[in-house]
Amino acid sequence: MNRLLFILLILIILAGCFNKSETVSDGITIFTEEENIKENFIAEEKTFIKDLYEDYSSAALISKTGEVSIVKDKFYIEGKTVYVKGKSYKDIVGIYLTENYHSITDAYQHMKEYLENDEKVMTVLLDGFSYNQFKLAQEKDYIPFLSKYFKHAALSVYTPVTNAGFAAIITGQTPSVNGVHDRSVRDMKVKSIFEYTLEKDKEAVLLEGDIKILSTEIEPLLHIDLNGDGGTDDELYESALKALEGNYDLIFIHFHGIDDRGHTFGPYHRETMEYIKLIDQYIQELSLNWDGAIILVPDHGMHETSEGGSHGICTQSDMVVPYFIKDE
Numbered sequence: 001m002n003r004l005l006f007i008l009l010i011l012i013i014l015a016g017c018f019n020k021s022e023t024v025s026d027g028i029t030i031f032t033e034e035e036n037i038k039e040n041f042i043a044e045e046k047t048f049i050k051d052l053y054e055d056y057s058s059a060a061l062i063s064k065t066g067e068v069s070i071v072k073d074k075f076y077i078e079g080k081t082v083y084v085k086g087k088s089y090k091d092i093v094g095i096y097l098t099e100n101y102h103s104i105t106d107a108y109q110h111m112k113e114y115l116e117n118d119e120k121v122m123t124v125l126l127d128g129f130s131y132n133q134f135k136l137a138q139e140k141d142y143i144p145f146l147s148k149y150f151k152h153a154a155l156s157v158y159t160p161v162t163n164a165g166f167a168a169i170i171t172g173q174t175p176s177v178n179g180v181h182d183r184s185v186r187d188m189k190v191k192s193i194f195e196y197t198l199e200k201d202k203e204a205v206l207l208e209g210d211i212k213i214l215s216t217e218i219e220p221l222l223h224i225d226l227n228g229d230g231g232t233d234d235e236l237y238e239s240a241l242k243a244l245e246g247n248y249d250l251i252f253i254h255f256h257g258i259d260d261r262g263h264t265f266g267p268y269h270r271e272t273m274e275y276i277k278l279i280d281q282y283i284q285e286l287s288l289n290w291d292g293a294i295i296l297v298p299d300h301g302m303h304e305t306s307e308g309g310s311h312g313i314c315t316q317s318d319m320v321v322p323y324f325i326k327d328e
């Protein structure tokens with residue numbers, strides 16, 4: 001009997017540990033552009049979305065495999081399955097309620113359209129920049145450039161980590177199609193925008209930090225933290241200024257510093273917000289030396305934790321990011 005009690009005690013302790021771990025999320029998170037409506041939701045009985053959120057008109061259903069399905073009809077949830085007009089969507093992890101659906105995967109199509117029209121395009125990947133951070137920075141008047149060219153909120157992909165977000169941006173596909181679900185995957189199952197530039201004899205450059213993230217069709221130009229300030233964005237910025245003088249049709253830049261500070265200090269910390277201000281100045285300066293289009297797109301967002309910040313779960317702050325285009 002004592003042994004049974006002991007095992008029970010161990011189980012309770014273990015359960016406690018798992019509860020504390022924020023990455024364990026079993027149910028569905030229902031969210032809008034602005035906030036989570038319900039977290040970790042598992043419908044014990046048939047639950048109509050209208051009963052949870054009246055304003056609903058269309059939704060993006062996000063599955064465990066990273067697939068996104070847009071539904072416009074009334075639907076209900078049972079367990080973790082969503083039923084729409086007799087069709088079922090299993091293993092749903094997130095439901096994004098929006099009347100204005102956009103995705104970070106749109107960036108691929110936008111880049112392709114510019115290149116097809118023989119226009120130049122510069123794309124800046126703002127690692128770990130959430131829609132909530134954007135709104136806060138805008139309120140503080142920190143980001144005149146970003147504020148001017150903001151288009152709309154966009155959905156990241158599941159799981160919201162760099163490999164998956166980056167792959168989604170350059171392939172235009174969700175993880176269920178391009179195969180890049182998480183940090184462990186570097187190979188894409190479909191062609192990226194860089195393959196497109198090679199096929200069309202266009203010049204492209206990928207300016208990356210100190211680590212190669214994906215096996216892209218063109219080799220990234222890596223940067224070392226030469227001045228030892230703890231990041232490569234400043235070196236990358238200098239390198240980008242030089243690239244602008246070249247003859248590139250596509251310049252792809254990956255700034256990491258917002259994500260780094262978000263992890264260390266938290267997404268809304270002064271250090272992080274000040275850095276977002278600096279990134280705005282970098283991009284403003286780059287734009288003055290570039291006469292092509294500019295797309296600014298984060299790979300994923302960031303949520304607050306007791307240690308700072310993190311991302312990788314299906315929650316509004318990780319999944320909703322701002323999207324920007326400058327094309328005049």
Ligand SMILES: [Zn+2]
Pocket residue numbers: 128259260263311
């Ligand atoms: Zn990160």
